[in-house]
Amino acid sequence: MTAAIATSGLVKSFGRIRALNRLDLTVESGEVHGFLGPNGAGKSTTVRVLLGLLRADSGGVEVLGGDPWRDAVALHRRMAYVPGDVELWPNLTGGETIDLLGRLRGGLDPVARAELIERFDLDPTRKGRTYSKGNRQKVAIVAALASDAELLLLDEPTSGLDPLMEAVFQDVIKKMKAEGRTVLLSSHILAQVEQLADRVSIIRRGEIAQTGTLAEMRHLTRTTIEADLDRPAVGLDQVPGVHDLVAEGGRVRFAVDGGHLDAAVRALTGFGLRGLTSHPPTLEELMLRHYGDELAEAGGGNR
Amino acid sequence: MTATTVREPSRAHTGRPPGHVLAGTGTLIRLILRRERIKLPSWLLGVTLLLAYFDTVVSESTKTPEQLQDVKRFTEGTIGAVFGPGYGRDAITTERYVVGVYGLFFFVLAALMTLLLVSRHTRLDEQHGRVELLRATVVGRYAQLTAVLAVAVGANALLALLLGGVLAGKGYDAGQGLLFGAGVAAVGLVFAGITAFTVQVTQYSRAATGIAGALLGAAWVVRAVGDMIQDHGSPLSWFSPLAWSNQTRPYVDGRWWPLLLSLGLATAATAAGYALSARRDVGAGLVAARTGAATAAPWLASPLAAAFRLQRSALFWWTAALSVFGFVFGGAADQIADADGISADRLDMFGGSADTLVSGYLGVITLFTAVFAGVMAVLGLQAVRAEEARGRAEPVLATATSRTAWLGGYVAVLSLGVVGLLLAAGFTTGLGAALSVGDAALLWDVTVAHLAHAPGVLVLLGVAVLLFGLLPRAIGATWALIGYSLFAGVFGTLLDLPQGVRDLLPMEHTGRPPLDDVPWPALAILLVIAAALTAAGIAGFRRRDLETR
Incomplete structure (x- = not known):
């Protein structure tokens, strides 16, 4: 596999604010890559550098084998972009906007256009200023997805969509993936990334905190276990890797580090295991792990 | 139920x-x-x-x-x-x-x-x-x-x-x-x-x-x-x-x-x-918003066409308004040119001689229209700046549209708009003047006089493009130049502004046609300056970050 996007040591400052701080991001061809981080972490700045709309102060950027600043026009024929905050021309209809953006990219597939408009339930005859936020986003999504772009840069594309449209969007992205296209999906909606992404990068204060598949990341975090036991679980809190143990009668609940799962479950069987449920770590927990120190800092201020 | x-x-x-x-x-x-x-x-x-x-x-x-x-x-x-x-x-x-x-x-x-x-x-x-x-x-x-x-x-x-x-x-x-x-x-x-x-x-x-x-x-x-x-x-x-x-x-x-x-x-x-x-809902109007075409017209397929589509109604209304005003003021030429009891000040303002009062008056009107064409051009470029600042340039520049094509498309549309406006307003002003004075030759003279101002106006546009490329926040500074052009054009002779100060203004080098002859070499130089300013502005835009919220 070759990398569709590869950045190394990317730095971008706006005045005194350092938006990107030696960012290393790699997105392989053909994968859906989740790009997670809270507001202001540098997601949009990264995407704009990848589009050549901003020039990096230092560091290397390669997109589809080219330099996004120098080869912007040639690369953009092969890329499509959905901004997070979609602004439309007030006096152009949604349909006109889709066509204009598609033609400026080098043409769009009329069949795909019609199908996407149908699926997203978009009225293309309305003027730009009359659309709600969600509908403006649909216009940008249809314009981007009706192209034959091999790389899709989607910057929080569904923040204004309702759950029904969210499901349509996930379906369409799965189809894109099956066609072999590469998708960089930036989001702070974790469930969505969990559904779609092959790999995830977590960005924090302008640098990548962690990259990997969800399985790899979960290995690094804790699984929550709930069990019904015949006898009181004496000494369970002594088992390495077990945290936050709560015991109520025959029922216990605890978290266990990924590397100690085996030992913890073995220990349970010694107390007459009657029922067992486990929850893999959610991305919320992954995120909390990476931002937990900031939360602690914020909380510490109150003490 | x-x-x-x-x-x-x-x-x-x-x-x-x-x-x-x-x-x-x-x-x-x-x-x-x-x-x-x-x-x-x-x-x-x-x-x-x-x-x-x-x-x-x-x-x-x-x-x-x-x-x-x-x-x-x-x-x-x-x-x-x-x-x-x-x-x-x-x-x-x-x-x-x-x-x-x-x-x-x-x-x-x-x-x-x-x-x-x-x-x-x-x-x-x-x-x-x-x-x-x-x-x-x-x-x-x-x-x-x-x-x-x-x-x-x-x-x-x-x-x-x-x-x-x-x-x-x-x-x-x-x-x-x-x-x-x-x-x-x-x-x-x-x-x-x-x-x-x-x-x-x-x-x-x-x-x-x-x-x-x-x-x-x-x-x-x-x-x-x-x-x-x-x-x-x-x-x-x-x-x-x-x-x-x-x-x-x-x-x-x-x-x-x-x-x-x-x-x-x-x-x-x-x-x-x-x-x-009291008879409507919050957010609603009595007249429902109109819908439009579900697909774009076939010609709307290039950065130039997009620029035209987004600027055309502003260009049309400016041209229509200035053409009407031109006709009214051209039609007043016979009253203004009545030399009875004219003061020395006004004679100065309109060319300094009672014999050429009509041409002198029309020269001032022509300059007025030219400065307003400059206003239209700078407002147009400020609209381009708004496209960038409000985030509408971003999706366009994320397509296979180069910065040169995007900004160049707007500059081309605005330049043609300036020429079209001067042609239309020149024709109506000349028509009004020709009818009121009874001299058909004025139609041609006044139209040419308006067009002669095009290079000067394009220099104003060029200054705005230069600022857009290098210092986009300062694009409003062009207004000082436009205000000063109007002031110096109308009161320059009355107030005895030093020639060195007046020479800084692009419109000054066009003179006051139809009173003065059209200075062709000066116009060629103005065009070169306008082209150089525009090229520098586009080059600057290509080198800077796109500014969005």
């Missing part, structure tokens, strides 16, 4: 005290004043200072009886009717001249101040969802409209006092000064009422202010045509709210009763606005 009975929501408020529908008005007034704390005082102060400025200029240029007799011609015939019905011209004085001719500017400014104010705090707030936030609290149905109208009445009353104060301070009769101020405020109130009505009709503030603005234009046309038909106004004039304020005849034989008509119309329009506001 469920058997639940749903209480019909009633739009008629039965038996409740009127306080309910006005709840929160006081707080909303304070909110409006807080939000307007810069804008409204700026308007009031600016309009007041403008009156002081006009009076100073007119006083300076009407010191002798000869000079007074000379400016009197601006109150006569077609040109006079453009400004007002011409009361008091038989015994013209400075104050009669100021309120009779310049009064129009104050009527228009008061109307614009008020209609923008009302729209800002009603429909614009509603469009942006701020009204929902307010109406969900303890705020009555009529509170918002009442609050903004209260502020509008207060602002116009203050304006009347300020304008009256300026005239009294200049040593003119204070009572008549207040009458003029009240006439200006009356126009403001009429348009407060009209806007209170139009904001109910359309869903978008731009459409609401557009309709009110169009009615202001129509009011001017009706008044001007009415006054052309008959001296001091024909029955047609009286259909215009602007005429009522003119008909108070301040400093001639002042009378207050025409302002009752203004108050009547303002009240009626406001009442209609209130009635409509």
